[in-house]
Amino acid sequence: MPTGGVRITLSCKPNRHWKAGPQGLLPLWKADRLLRQSGLRIYKRFFDDFPFRELNHVWADTRGEDDPDYVVQTHEKILERCLLMTTDPGDLVLDPTCGSGTTAFVAEKWGRRWITCDTSRVAITLAKQRLMTASFDYFRLAYPHEGLKGGFVYRTVPHITLESIAKNPDIDTIHDAKHPAIAAALGRLNATLTIAAPFRPAQGARKGKPVTFTKGERLEEWEVPFDLPDDWPAAAAEPFAAFHAARQAMQAAMDASIKAHADQETLYDKPEVDKTRLRITGPFSVEAVPAPSVLSLDDVTAPDQADATVARSGETSRQTQWRDELVRTGLRAKGGAMLKITDLAVAPGLSHIHAVGSVAETGETIAVSFGPEHAALEQKQVERAIEDAQKLVPKPKFVVFCAFTFDPEAAKDIDEMQWPGVTLLKAQMNTDLLTEDLKKAKSSNQSFWLMGQPEVECRKCADGMYEVEVLGFDYFDPRTGELSSGGTKNIAMWSLDTDYDGRSLMPHQVFFPMAGAKDGWNRLKKTIRAELDEDLLEQFHGTVSLPFEAGDQRRVAVKIVDDRGIESLKIIALEA
Numbered sequence: 001m002p003t004g005g006v007r008i009t010l011s012c013k014p015n016r017h018w019k020a021g022p023q024g025l026l027p028l029w030k031a032d033r034l035l036r037q038s039g040l041r042i043y044k045r046f047f048d049d050f051p052f053r054e055l056n057h058v059w060a061d062t063r064g065e066d067d068p069d070y071v072v073q074t075h076e077k078i079l080e081r082c083l084l085m086t087t088d089p090g091d092l093v094l095d096p097t098c099g100s101g102t103t104a105f106v107a108e109k110w111g112r113r114w115i116t117c118d119t120s121r122v123a124i125t126l127a128k129q130r131l132m133t134a135s136f137d138y139f140r141l142a143y144p145h146e147g148l149k150g151g152f153v154y155r156t157v158p159h160i161t162l163e164s165i166a167k168n169p170d171i172d173t174i175h176d177a178k179h180p181a182i183a184a185a186l187g188r189l190n191a192t193l194t195i196a197a198p199f200r201p202a203q204g205a206r207k208g209k210p211v212t213f214t215k216g217e218r219l220e221e222w223e224v225p226f227d228l229p230d231d232w233p234a235a236a237a238e239p240f241a242a243f244h245a246a247r248q249a250m251q252a253a254m255d256a257s258i259k260a261h262a263d264q265e266t267l268y269d270k271p272e273v274d275k276t277r278l279r280i281t282g283p284f285s286v287e288a289v290p291a292p293s294v295l296s297l298d299d300v301t302a303p304d305q306a307d308a309t310v311a312r313s314g315e316t317s318r319q320t321q322w323r324d325e326l327v328r329t330g331l332r333a334k335g336g337a338m339l340k341i342t343d344l345a346v347a348p349g350l351s352h353i354h355a356v357g358s359v360a361e362t363g364e365t366i367a368v369s370f371g372p373e374h375a376a377l378e379q380k381q382v383e384r385a386i387e388d389a390q391k392l393v394p395k396p397k398f399v400v401f402c403a404f405t406f407d408p409e410a411a412k413d414i415d416e417m418q419w420p421g422v423t424l425l426k427a428q429m430n431t432d433l434l435t436e437d438l439k440k441a442k443s444s445n446q447s448f449w450l451m452g453q454p455e456v457e458c459r460k461c462a463d464g465m466y467e468v469e470v471l472g473f474d475y476f477d478p479r480t481g482e483l484s485s486g487g488t489k490n491i492a493m494w495s496l497d498t499d500y501d502g503r504s505l506m507p508h509q510v511f512f513p514m515a516g517a518k519d520g521w522n523r524l525k526k527t528i529r530a531e532l533d534e535d536l537l538e539q540f541h542g543t544v545s546l547p548f549e550a551g552d553q554r555r556v557a558v559k560i561v562d563d564r565g566i567e568s569l570k571i572i573a574l575e576a
Contacts, residue, residue, distance in 0.1 A: 025166075027165060027166050027167075027168060027171040027172065028043070028162065028165055028166055030171050030172070030175040030254075031165050031168075031171055031254045031258065032044070032251060032254070033045075033162070033165055043162055045162075049159075049160035049161075050157070050158075050159045050160055050161075050265070052157070052265070052267070055081070059078070059081065061077065062075050062077045062078045062081070063075075073099070073100045073102055074099070074102045074103075076102060076105070076106055079102055079103055079106040080106050080109075080110065080269070083103075083106055083107060083110060083112060084110065084268055084269055087112055088149075088151065089110070089111040089112065089148045089149070089150075089151050089152055090111065090112065090113065090147070090148035090149040091112050091113065092112070092113045092114070092115065093107040093112050093113065093114045093115070094114070094115050094116075095114070095115070095116040095117075096116075096117055097118065098116040098117060098118035098120075098123045098124060098127050099118070099123055099127075100123065100126050100127060100130065101116060101123070101126060101127025101128075101130050101131060103116060104116045104127055104131060105127075105130055105131060105134060108131060108134070108136065108281050108282070109134075109136045111139060111148050111152065119373075119374045119434070120431055120434065121404060121405055121431055122431050124286065128286060131281045131284070132281060134280065134281055135278055135279065135280050136278075136279045136280070136281075137273045137274075137278075137279065138273065138274045138277035138278060138279045139152045139153075139271040139272065139273060139274070140152060140153040140271065140272045140273070140274050141153070152271035152272070153271065153272045154266050154267055154268055154270060154271050154272070155266075155267045155270040155271070155272060156264045156265065156266050156267065157264070157265055157267065158258075158259045158260075158262035158263070158264060158265075159262055159263045159264070159265045160258055160259065160262045161262070161263075164258070164261060164262050164263065165258055168257060168258060168261045169261075170257040170261070171254065171257065174250060174253045174254055174257060175250070175254075178246065178249060178250035178253060179250065181242075181246040181249075181250075182221065182243060182246040182247050182250060185239050185242040185243035185245075185246050186219070186221060186224070186239075186243055188238075188239035188242070189219070189224070189236055189239035189240055189243055190213075190218040190219060191239075192232075192233055192235040192236040192239060193213045193218075193219070193232065193233070193236060194213055194214065195213070195214070195233065196213045196231065196232050196233060196236070197213075197231050198210035198211060198212045198213070199211050199213070199219070199229065201219070201222075201223035201225075202225065203222060203223070204220060204222050204223050206223065211223070221247070224240075224243060224244075226244075228240050285504060285506070287504065288375065288376055288405070318370075318373055318433075319354050319355075319370050321433070322370055322402070322429070322433060323344050323345075323354075323355050323368075325433065325445065325447050325448075326341060326344060326355075326368065326402070326447070326448055327341055327342065327344050327357070328445070329444075329445045329446070329447045329448060330360075330448070331400065331425075331427055331448050331449075331450050331478070332446060332448060332449050332450065333449075333450045333475065333476060333477065333478050334450075334452070334475040334477070334490075337477060337478045337479050338478060339359065339398075339450070339478040340359070340360035340361065341357045341358070341359065341360060341366055342357060342358050342359075342360050343357045343358050344356070344357035344368065345357065347367070347388075347392070349391075350388040350391070350392075351384070351388065352369055352381055352384040352385040352387075352388045353367045353368070353369055353385055353388040353389055353392070353399075354368055354369055354370050355367070355368040355370075356368070356392065356396070359397070359398070362397075364396075364397035364398070365392065365394055365395070365396040365397055365398075366396060366397065366398040366399075366400060367385075367388075367389045367392060367396040367398070367399045367400070368399075368400050368402060369381065369382075369385040369399070369400070369401050369402070370402050370403070370429075371401065371402065371403025371404060371405075371406070371429070372403075373404075373434065375405075376403065376404075376405045376406055376407040376410070377401060377403035377405070377406050377407060377410050378407045378409075378410050379407055379409040379410045379413060381410070382401065382410045382413045382414055382417075383413070385399065385401070386399065386417070386419070386424075389422075395421065395422065396422060397421070397422065397423065398422070398423050398424075398425060399419075399422060399423075399424050399425070400425045400426075400427050401414055401424070401425070401426050401427065402427040402429050402448060403426075403427075403428075403429060404428075404429050404431060404433075404434075405567075406426060406569070408500075408502075408505065408557060408569045408571060409502065409571070411426060411568065411569050412569070412570070412571045414426050415453045415454075415570070423476065425450055425451075425476055426450070426451040426568075427448045427449060427450055427451065428448070428449045428450075428451050428566045428567075429447065429448060430445075430446060430447045430448070430449075432445070432447065433447055449566055450475070450476055450478075451566050451567075451568055452473030452474060452475040452476075452562060452566070452568060453473065453474045453475075453568065454470070454472075454473055454474075454558060454560045454568045454569070454570040455470075455471040455472050455473065455474055456468060456469070456470055456471065456558045456560075456570045456572060457469045457471060458556060458572045458574065460574075460575065461547055463547075464549075465547035465548060465549060466498075466547065466548055466549070466550060466556075466574060467544060467545050467546070467547050467548070468496055468544070468545040468556060468558060468572075469543060469544045469545070470488065470491060470494050470511075470543045470544075470558065470560060471488065471543070472488045472489075472490065472491065473490060473491075473560070473562060473568065488513060488543050490562045490563050491513045491543065491560055491561075491562060491563075492512070492513070492561050492562060492563050492565070493510070493511065493512050493513075493560075493561045494510075494511050494513070494543070494558060494559060494560040494561065495507035495509065495510045495511070495558070495559045496508060496509040496510075496511075496545050496548075496556060496557075496558055497556060497557040497558075497559075498548040498549075498550075498551055498556055499550075499551025499552060499553050499555075499556070500553055500555050500556055500557035500571060501553050502553070505557055505559060505569075507559070508548070509540070509545050509546055509548075510540065511540050511541065511542060511543070511545075512540065512541055513541060513542065513543055550574050554573065554574045555571060555572060555573045555574055556571070556572050556574065557569060557570070557571050557572075558570045558571075558572070
């Protein structure tokens with residue numbers, strides 16, 4: 001194949017194939033994409049032709065979590081890769097095993113909607129905290145008026161292949177336009193070298209062999225060195241520089257054309273980031289699924305009455321374990337006090353009082369009602385349990401409701417129920433009780449915590465607005481048998497729903513009384529790297545709410561979390 005005095009000769013070994021057909025070799029040579037060496041490795045590629053690779057089924061780069069915050073935390077790269085392969089911005093992602101919330105976190109990061117659920121309140125709490133304290137890059141929208149469904153603006157890169165170069169229609173045009181300048185500069189350079197000493201090229205067919213200029217031999221284009229030899233005459237400097245300038249100009253034009261004609265690949269994991277904005281987690285809600293109805297056959301008089309109650313009834317194998325654990329560990333109270341129970345056994349004929357026993361120190365009767373495993377203890381169960389307790393002889397001194405979580409209305413009834421001579425108590429059950437096979441049977445286990453009753457005051461201001469003040473907790477003291485005030489120093493966090501609908505708690509104001517300089521809202525301030533109102537930050541560290549208007553429901557809900565992580569809820573009706 002003649003190319004201006006140069007002949008390209010190829011040899012093909014068995015079982016090897018052409019990367020470009022014979023007709024494509026000349027454009028590749030003109031674009032400086034051929035190597036003069038033996039064998040088949042004649043094609044010249046550069047790393048930045050396409051510095052990416054397709055993923056196969058082996059993901060060796062996702063092994064292990066670099067710096068996990070939680071034991072059950074999955075490597076974010078695994079979730080990102082699965083999500084980017086299967087969804088588009090705005091799609092809905094479901095993770096039925098929440099764990100530490102990595103799926104929801106990754107979905108939020110990449111602009112996907114999400115639903116996640118778990119049977120463990122610990123998992124839900126971890127995920128909620130992780131999402132509420134996170135910040136993300138703001139990705140540019142491809143069609144801002146369409147929102148997420150229009151997708152993001154992604155980075156694109158040219159995918160340069162030998163085929164795209166061989167079929168590039170501009171290569172010949174650029175070569176014909178710019179190569180004459182190279183040939184002219186090379187001719188002037190060779191003319192100045194007629195008196196130069198022999199030169200040994202570093203590449204090409206004459207590599208390492210002397211080129212004797214005094215005998216009329218001349219340099220080819222690929223034999224011209226990159227640096228001017230010291231023994232060449234001074235007159236060679238100008239054509240030498242002109243030669244390289246002309247070659248660089250042609251190569252730059254070639255490279256630009258090669259990139260322009262290459263296929264563009266979209267990098268779906270590289271959306272463009274708007275550096276002027278920062279994104280935090282969007283609004284989300286935490287919902288609980290009501291427990292299904294469970295009735296005995298004696299209670300069902302007609303098929304349509306199967307859903308008459310939402311309370312769990314009857315004994316389960318879990319309740320047997322919980323009774324044993326309650327006798328072993330007792331009920332822990334504030335300040336290290338303990339309410340020890342003995343002789344805890346099933347009460348015959350009662351379906352919502354699951355065990356009856358005696359207080360170890362006084363011998364007084366105590367009745368216990370356990371909540372369900374994977375749902376909140378509900379108002380109907382409180383009502384039925386009290387009816388059962390009223391049948392006991394002698395009358396119990398204490399009725400204790402033990403649950404992993406309490407329905408707001410149920411907690412309200414327990415706190416406000418007036419039964420002369422009987423004290424109703426709430427006990428928070430440790431979620432470790434759901435992993436009985438992993439927990440050692442020790443009397444030091446902190447399995448049941450007596451919960452405080454929140455002391456809250458709601459008042460109407462002169463301008464018609466309302467404000468709420470949290471005065472603290474009233475804790476039951478087993479040593480005195482009375483309620484004692486815990487004050488406000490034990491409140492880690494409290495939130496206010498200014499229009500409680502009786503079903504879902506929607507925090508409109510959130511306060512962190514015990515938060516330090518680097519916690520609470522100050523942590524969010526650092527996370528989003530923005531200036532926040534210092535006066536408001538100070539108010540949101542207190543125990544008095546900001547003024548608010550009465551909502552349509554005309555009642556508020558105050559959720560308080562003490563320094564042990566125990567939650568309590570107070571519901572207050574606003575005056576008409």
